[in-house]
Amino acid sequence: DTAVSQTPKYLVTQMGNDKSIKCEQNLGHDTMYWYKQDSKKFLKIMFSYNNKELIINETVPNRFSPKSPDKAHLNLHINSLELGDSAVYFCASSQGQGFNEKLFFGSGTQLSVL
Amino acid sequence: QQQVKQSPQSLIVQKGGISIINCAYENTAFDYFPWYQQFPGKGPALLIAIRPDVSEKKEGRFTISFNKSAKQFSLHIMDSQPGDSATYFCAASTSGGYQKVTFGIGTKLQVIP
Numbered sequence: 001d002t003a004v005s006q007t008p009k010y011l012v013t014q015m016g017n018d019k020s021i022k023c024e025q026n027l028g029h030d031t032m033y034w035y036k037q038d039s040k041k042f043l044k045i046m047f048s049y050n051n052k053e054l055i056i057n058e059t060v061p062n063r064f065s066p067k068s069p070d071k072a073h074l075n076l077h078i079n080s081l082e083l084g085d086s087a088v089y090f091c092a093s094s095q096g097q098g099f100n101e102k103l104f105f106g107s108g109t110q111l112s113v114l
Numbered sequence: 115q116q117q118v119k120q121s122p123q124s125l126i127v128q129k130g131g132i133s134i135i136n137c138a139y140e141n142t143a144f145d146y147f148p149w150y151q152q153f154p155g156k157g158p159a160l161l162i163a164i165r166p167d168v169s170e171k172k173e174g175r176f177t178i179s180f181n182k183s184a185k186q187f188s189l190h191i192m193d194s195q196p197g198d199s200a201t202y203f204c205a206a207s208t209s210g211g212y213q214k215v216t217f218g219i220g221t222k223l224q225v226i227p
Contacts, residue, residue, distance in 0.1 A: 084161050
């Protein structure tokens with residue numbers, strides 16, 4: 001059973017389109033995240049939700065809107081896609097806070113904006 | 115502004131050799147330092163982690179060395195194997211409150227037979 005699963009794995013779309021990426025975790029974790037990994041492999045946090053409540057919102061264009069219908073799901077909707085949005089987007093989850101908090105990542109969604 | 119600086123960005127090591135990846139941080143509030151390993155097409159996975167109250171942590175062939183005064187930490191992979199070929203990320207966060215993990219830029223390690 002995949003602990004953190006995200007769909008789709010690949011997403012190719014035209015500039016200006018709107019797209020969504022879905023994420024689900026079956027670990028029973030309270031906290032979920034979206035990370036962006038650019039072409040140079042740099043990983044940067046975008047958002048974090050704890051029990052459906054937004055707790056981290058980095059400087060991300062408001063074209064990106066996360067939605068958490070329940071604590072096992074965190075979706076990412078992107079409006080008016082731009083070339084610079086091309087990257088790999090990772091969903092992750094963790095339980096609790098503090099030293100023993102371990103991030104569990106999904107396998108990523110490679111977004112290509114043409 | 116890169117809060118966790120990682121070097122080198124790429125590393126080639128012979129099988130059986132020692133791989134060393136170095137990281138430095140600026141924020142003295144960081145008190146949790148994990149290392150993540152990422153294989154192509156996969157998400158990063160936690161490899162090993164350390165708190166600054168210890169200077170070294172070893173798990174199998176993987177060792178973290180930590181120098182609190184210099185604000186530096188490093189990952190040593192002993193007896194490197196081709197299966198260790200991956201991208202390694204050092205990271206740092208604070209343990210109080212909700213954790214926001216800050217990652218280094220990553221090191222692509224290639225272990226050649």
